[in-house]
Amino acid sequence: MQETTYVDVGNIKPIAQTTQLNALLDKVAEHKGCGTSGGSGKASCGSSDGPEDMDPEVWEKVKNHPCYSEEAHHHYARMHVAVAPACNIQCNYCNRKYDCANESRPGVVSEKLTPEQASKKVLAVASTIPQMTVLGIAGPGDPLANPEKTFKTFELIARTAPDIKLCLSTNGLTLPDHVDTIASFNVDHVTITVNMVDPEIGQHIYPWIYYKKKRYTGIDAARILTERQMQGLEMLTERKILCKINSVMIPGINDKHLVEVNRAVKSRGAFLHNIMPLISAPEHGTVFGLNGQRGPTAQELKALQDSCEGEMNMMRHCRQCRADAVGLLGEDRSAEFTTEKIDAMEVVYDAETRKAYQETVEQERQATVAAKNAEKEQLAQLADAEGISMLIAVATKGHGKINEHFGHATEFQIYEATAKGAKFVGHRRVDLYCQGGYGEEDSLQTVIRAINDCHAVFVAKIGGCPKDDLKKAGIDPVDKYANAFIEQSAISYFMAYVGKVQSGEIVHQVRGDADIRQGAYTAAVA
Amino acid sequence: MAYKIIGSQCTGCSACEPECPNVAIYEKNGVFMINPKKCTECIGHFDDAQCAAVCPVDNTCVIDTSQPRYQAA
Numbered sequence: 086m087q088e089t090t091y092v093d094v095g096n097i098k099p100i101a102q103t104t105q106l107n108a109l110l111d112k113v114a115e116h117k118g119c120g121t122s123g124g125s126g127k128a129s130c131g132s133s134d135g136p137e138d139m140d141p142e143v144w145e146k147v148k149n150h151p152c153y154s155e156e157a158h159h160h161y162a163r164m165h166v167a168v169a170p171a172c173n174i175q176c177n178y179c180n181r182k183y184d185c186a187n188e189s190r191p192g193v194v195s196e197k198l199t200p201e202q203a204s205k206k207v208l209a210v211a212s213t214i215p216q217m218t219v220l221g222i223a224g225p226g227d228p229l230a231n232p233e234k235t236f237k238t239f240e241l242i243a244r245t246a247p248d249i250k251l252c253l254s255t256n257g258l259t260l261p262d263h264v265d266t267i268a269s270f271n272v273d274h275v276t277i278t279v280n281m282v283d284p285e286i287g288q289h290i291y292p293w294i295y296y297k298k299k300r301y302t303g304i305d306a307a308r309i310l311t312e313r314q315m316q317g318l319e320m321l322t323e324r325k326i327l328c329k330i331n332s333v334m335i336p337g338i339n340d341k342h343l344v345e346v347n348r349a350v351k352s353r354g355a356f357l358h359n360i361m362p363l364i365s366a367p368e369h370g371t372v373f374g375l376n377g378q379r380g381p382t383a384q385e386l387k388a389l390q391d392s393c394e395g396e397m398n399m400m401r402h403c404r405q406c407r408a409d410a411v412g413l414l415g416e417d418r419s420a421e422f423t424t425e426k427i428d429a430m431e432v433v434y435d436a437e438t439r440k441a442y443q444e445t446v447e448q449e450r451q452a453t454v455a456a457k458n459a460e461k462e463q464l465a466q467l468a469d470a471e472g473i474s475m476l477i478a479v480a481t482k483g484h485g486k487i488n489e490h491f492g493h494a495t496e497f498q499i500y501e502a503t504a505k506g507a508k509f510v511g512h513r514r515v516d517l518y519c520q521g522g523y524g525e526e527d528s529l530q531t532v533i534r535a536i537n538d539c540h541a542v543f544v545a546k547i548g549g550c551p552k553d554d555l556k557k558a559g560i561d562p563v564d565k566y567a568n569a570f571i572e573q574s575a576i577s578y579f580m581a582y583v584g585k586v587q588s589g590e591i592v593h594q595v596r597g598d599a600d601i602r603q604g605a606y607t608a609a610v611a
Numbered sequence: 612m613a614y615k616i617i618g619s620q621c622t623g624c625s626a627c628e629p630e631c632p633n634v635a636i637y638e639k640n641g642v643f644m645i646n647p648k649k650c651t652e653c654i655g656h657f658d659d660a661q662c663a664a665v666c667p668v669d670n671t672c673v674i675d676t677s678q679p680r681y682q683a684a
Contacts (some may be wrong), residue, residue, distance in 0.1 A: 171626035181622045181667045197623070224626055285637060298630075298657050300664040 113162045114608035122209040122398075135489060143356075145274050146327055149443070151414050153274055153329060153357060155402045155509050158414045159453075159485040160446045164210050165220040166203035167409040169195065172226035174256050174294040174310065176280075177372035178333060178363055181225065181364040196409070197225075200234055202424055204241035208434050209427045211246055211410055214418070216440035217411075223254040225409075229263050238269045246434055250274065254331070258294060259311055259316030268324050275321055276329040276359075277314055280338050282349045284308040289338050291370070298418050315353060323353030329357040329400065334381050334389060335365070335373070347393040358393060362601045383538055383599040387510060401511045404496075413483050416495075453485040453570055461506055466579065473593050474503040474581055476576050478513070478536040478560075480544040487566050487574060491547035497536055500575045504583075507575035514600060533558045535597040540582070543574060559596070613650035613674035614660055618642045620668050627672060630661035647678045 103374040147413050151158035157259075172181065198206065203216075211217050220242055222228040225256055228418035261278065267275060281287040287307025296305040301309060321328050330350045332343050339346075347358055350565070363380040365373045390399045404414045412418040413541040478497035480489035513535040517530075529551055541561040545568060555562045566574035585591045613635075615637030616627070621642035626627065628636045628643060633656075652674075653660045666672040 170622075170624040170628075171665075172624065173626070173665065181624055182620075205629065230626065295665045297627075298661060298664070299659060495616060 087390065101282055118479075120606065123149070142325075142408055143327070150274060151219065151251075152221075152400070152403070153327060155400070155448065156453075156485075157400050157601050159481075159483050160216060160450055161219070161411045162214050162217040162411070164207065164411040165219055165221045165223045165407065165409050166206060166238060168198050168200055168203045168226055168238050169222055169224055169228040169231035170197050170226045171216050172224070172229045172256075173258050173296070174227070174306075175292050176256075176373075176376075177290055177292065178335070178365060180370040180374075183512075184368065196424060200237035200241055202427075203238045204245060206424070206427050207249065207433065208244050208245060209430050209432045210422055211439065212432055212434060213421075213438045214412065216446055217249075218412075218443070219250045219252060219274075219281065220250045221254060227256050227258070228253045229255045229568060230478055232259075232263055236266055239272070241524075243270060246436075246520050247271040248436060248439065248461060253277070255317075256310070257314035258296060259313070261313060261320055264317065264320040264324065264449045267321070269325065271404060272326065274327050274329065274553065275568045276331055277318055278331045278333070279311075279318075279346055279350060280333050280335070282315070282346050283342060284311060285343050286339050287311060290333075290335065309397070312346060315349065318350060318353045318355060326380070327356040328354070330355045330472045331359045331361060331403075333363050335387060336379055336381050336385065338378075340381065340385070344388060344393060344446050347397065351397045355397065357398045357400050359403045360386065360393065361405055362405055364405065380601065383477055383511070383513065383535075383601050385598075386601065390510075401509060402498075404514075425473070430522070447477055453572075457506075457572045457576075460576040461576050465507060473579075473581065473586065474501060475540040475582065476501055476510070476596065477507075477540050477578065478539040479571050479575075481571060482602045483523040485571055487543045487571055488545050488568055491542070491544040491551055491562070493542070494532075497532075497539075497540065498571070499543065501569060502575045502579035507572040507579065513599065529554055533560065534558060534600045540596060541578060543578075544573070559594075612652065612674050612676060612680045613647035613676075613678045614631065614652060614662055615644050616645055616662070616666075617671050617673065618653040622668060624663055624667060625679050627662035627667045630643070630665050631675065636662060643668070646664040646674075649676060 086610075113430070130462045145255060147150050149152040149157050149161045151161045151163050151429050154334065202514050207220050222235050222238060236255065242249060242251065251270060251272045253272065253465075254276035257277040257515040263367055280290050284304045284307035287310060288303045291307055292299050293302045294310055295301075296309055318328055328350075330346070332339075332346055334340050343360055350358060363373065363378065365371065365380050367377075383476060390401060402414060406414065407417065407419065409419050410417050412421055426548070477500045479487055479500060480491055480496055481487060482489045494515065496514045498509060499513060500507050501510045515532045515535050533555065537558070537560075539560055541563050542555060543563050543566055547564050549563050552562045563578065566578070582591075587596065615634040616636075623638070623641045625638070625643065628638070631645075631682065632653060633649045633651055635646045636643055637646065638644075642648070
């Protein structure tokens with residue numbers, strides 16, 4: 086391990102003005118990270134054209150990272166290993182005591198692993214899921230509060246499975262001390278959770294931090310944290326490591342302030358900003374859960390993401406997954422890979438098969454891009470959409486296609502269709518596993534509440550009853566695009582819709598708001 | 612007095628273990644414990660007891676009043 090440099094809080098320099106950083110910022114500004122020209126304004130990261138409008142160096146880093154490229158997340162999977170249980174700060178939205186196999190949110194994990202167990206798990210998963218390209222360490226504490234365990238895990242995996250990308254997600258408090266080590270492991274993606282750049286606001290989010298052998302509270306704690314986060318971010322971007330910023334949107338506390346956070350991280354070269362809704366329920370036992378702090382609604386979240394989008398790339402496909410999640414972002418296969426099951430597995434790491442599989446995926450995604458471009462040309466003929474925009478919910482199992490039955494969907498992906506095209510703007514969870522005791526009618530109402538802001542829902546198949554109820558709720562159930570590409574279908578549907586509005590056949594109406602996540606996730610653990 | 616960890620509240624996160632200057636903390640059955648014979652309440656090392664400063668659960672790493680007060684040599 087390399088020696089780390091300590092920089093005193095008082096010595097933290099202002100925004101770095103090194104030529105390297107400037108060069109990188111220029112690059113980012115030029116093509117806006119991996120932004121594309123689609124959608125209203127700018128599409129989410131890497132959502133369409135890919136290499137043509139992007140620095141090849143950046144594209145190479147993001148093209149098969151599901152968290153850094155919206156487009157990649159339809160095809161590639163990630164896994165987290167829970168090797169880092171300790172944390173050095175306390176957040177009001179986190180309760181470390183809590184674990185539920187049926188719960189999915191950051192900080193939650195079912196079993197802790199040693200670096201050796203983690204390394205074996207990675208090999209087992211990589212052999213079973215060839216599209217698993219990314220290994221992240223995201224806790225359940227903070228990876229950099231457990232540097233030995235985190236870097237030992239990286240070392241073991243880099244040795245046995247060198248094709249797997251390594252990344253980590255940190256609160257940033259000790260980040261400046263570890264940047265050189267991070268770089269030495271060729272980690273090219275680091276996520277920092279930044280909920281504020283103003284200690285006045287920070288004191289309402291962080292009750293305390295543990296820094297240099299002392300516990301700090303209140304404004305002092307928040308000031309140290311924000312200074313260290315910004316310093317760490319600058320050090321990473323100087324080394325051309327791509328940085329994603331995660332921010333938890335807490336209505337009434339930092340919701341308006343996140344626009345400033347967005348500016349602050351953009352000016353320091355952050356690549357992608359992921360604004361996530363606060364997850365808060367009394368059952369979680371968090372400070373926010375217990376004091377009744379609510380999370381944002383779907384439209385509140387979207388409005389904030391939209392307002393930041395002009396500034397930089399926004400990530401909208403985050404599923405706020407567990408610290409031991411496995412699989413595509415919308416799924417979690419962690420239960421298949423418990424330590425017990427892995428011990429029983431015969432693991433052979435087959436790099437060739439993985440490569441072959443990933444080449445197939447590449448061909449598949451090129452087809453997706455081609456299909457979307459063809460449809461866009463068609464869209465250009467639509468002279469006037471009369472300012473109409475609509476949201477469409479999509480049931481999908483991945484691969485960028487409409488390939489899931491309505492009744493089987495555990496989440497819906499949300500696409501926004503406008504005269505500029507179709508773009509992914511979010512997703513809604515509708516899985517009901519922890520709500521036990523509810524009838525089917527209730528679950529349908531849950532789905533309707535979750536997609537209530539959508540004009541239509543695209544599915545591979547749907548039964549007669551839910552179809553009627555959806556229509557009654559004003560949501561058009563559409564199964565005619567079964568197994569077709571999502572964006573292409575959305576554009577086609579949108580054009581037909583605008584046509585009907587123009588001919589006077591229907592009147593365009595604006596939809597209401599929707600819930601992001603619903604229900605308690607602890608009720609039916611048994 | 613030494614510090615003790617209330618086992619029923621310990622999350623087993625391991626944050627305390629590497630911070631102890633006396634290597635008095637060990638894991639047992641998924642939770643962490645302090646060897647009172649080794650604990651010096653961090654006197655002579657730090658201003659604050661490190662285990663208590665880093666522990667994420669309030670009132671879990673506390674003074675064990677059943678133990679005699681630590682006397683610096």
